[in-house]
Amino acid sequence: MRSSISLGRVGGVPVGLNISVLVIVVILVVGLAFGRFPIAFPGLPAAAYVLAALVSALLFLASLLAHELAHAFVARRHGVEVSGITLWLLGGVAELRGEPRSPGADLKIAGVGPLTSVVLAGVFALLSWAVSAVGAPPLVSGMFGYLAAVNVLLAVFNLVPAAPLDGGRVLRAFLWARWGDRMRAAVAAARAGRVFGYALIALGFLNLVSGLGLQGFWLALIGLFLVNAATAEEQQTQIDAALHGITVGEVMSHDPVVAHPDETVAGLVDRLVLRHHLSTYPLVDDEGRFTGLVTLGRVRRVPPDDRAVTRLRDIACRPADVPAAHPGDQLTELLQRMSGSTDGRAVVLGDDGRLVGLVTPTDISRTIQTVDLRSREPYRTPRGADLAPPSPESPAPRGPAPRGPAPRGPAPGSPAPGGAAPPAGRRDAA
Known part of the structure; x- marks a missing residue:
């Protein structure tokens, strides 16, 4: 995933936006300004809803960026090179070039993303309570409350044990430690990701025929992404295993x-x-x-x-x-x-x-x-993705938020996707 707009560097890590991220902003602003906020806090000027929606959209993107930066910083501490972070249509992608050398390092790099989202959820919840306590308009408190809920969903979705989500990385680290075979663990996590992706596609089509058109479309889109990313990861793992030892x-x-x-x-x-x-x-x-x-x-x-x-x-x-x-x-x-x-x-x-x-x-x-195919380690960790969850108020099942390599699911606050990391990318999924 390539950046269209450079945002400079954060802590030495290049950060950029793919032009498709504008879709997330539009979806969030329209969904919040003309849907969620007017229903929850009626009687305010339209400009107030639009302003609150814009601030929410920017803070949501900042949350995705913080999630990816956490992956990147911990990866660098464990000797894994980070080439950059890109926010795009389905979320955030942290491109990692290199592999953790132990299951413990793999676990830390994967787990810090969801942990960061949980911490951000706590911060936004505290802000919601604080502004309410000092008598700020309910819309302001509701905006922070919404961001707290979104970050909780982001963390929960990304902990689904299916690559390229962060939960798939956690599963890989656990199986690697248990089996002592990194390639076998990576393949198992990738296949779990493919199964989960097919399940989301089926659920999306079910929503389509049930009348939840847009929500079903985004679930199917996220599922398709996961299937492709997981398949690419498995293939890359097998290729790297075959090439291991060759100079x-x-x-x-x-x-x-x-x-x-x-x-x-x-x-x-x-x-x-x-x-x-x-x-x-x-x-x-x-x-x-x-x-x-x-x-x-x-x-x-x-x-x-x-x-x-x-x-x-x-x-x-x-x-x-x-x-x-x-x-x-x-x-x-x-x-x-x-x-x-x-x-x-x-x-x-x-x-x-x-x-x-x-x-x-x-x-x-x-x-x-x-080359003769032979299973060896280490293998190259496929790039993953962080996916964003569907909107908290949506009646459909929760969706995701590409670490790293590698995207996040439907954008919270509307029936469309939000953001997060792909395969041959971030490094892992958030």
Whole structure:
């Protein structure tokens, strides 16, 4: 899940919004301003309801962000890299690149999200009581009370023992500790997530035929997301298990064809592209140091008339944006860093920092097709999702709130979804 709008960094973690999050805001504002609040607190100006709804929507998104940040901060304390957090249509996604090294660490990373939601529920409940005690308008107290209820539902839903929800991570940690087999535990949690997703889809269709159209639609949508995320997690787990023990040096393309950063695009095309028919060309300076990466996609984006005057350094992917590894590094660890990288390639550097190889999607595909499948650990934790629960006042069963990797269910306060984390994303689900 990619961010459309950057919100900067919080505690060193990049935070962004996907444009689809605006759907959550619209649903919440309309549902609260023209539904829940006027019914619960009649007789106020329309502007008061709209203002309270806007504040509620923003605080709800802040709650989702706090949930994901809790996952991210605890993950970093346990040595797991966090590439960023994105809020989107179905919730929040915390992208974790790396794996906890023990069931205990896995449990802490997963459990801190729901715990944060429970703490926020207590804070909002206390605020609701405090503003009521000092004689503030009932609408203000009701707004905080609503946010307290939403955070409780968010915590409860995300503790359902089904990946990629946080409860699925908790289940994985428990089974990992019991069985001593991380891959087996991850597969079991993913299959539980798939079963739960199918159950939500069935429940959604039941609501549709029962007249609860929009509520049923969102439940089915969340269920579909869970099924896809859980399936992707299981497949990724099996692939990582098969690749465990394989080093980057066994997979990489040795002695790649390179170019100089001062060469023009036209020169690269005439000298190398039309002759070697490769898709990737690392750039190295006169001393053999890696200075950037050029792909055919980047070459094609240069207008033909400009290729003779455009230097490769001007179109190359920066070294800082290209995953780098040493030949002895584990391939599974490099794949985690390559996921979501700008050009989907990685460079391999020797001990002296000089370029010695390149890892491309073709190299990885060839390895997956030829490697003997064997169950090993550690495996790569699939990305999950945090899902938001359906509105507290909804007659339909409670829905969710993608950790991390990885989304949350229907947006509280209306018959539509709220927010939270996917597979090949956050890291886990909240």
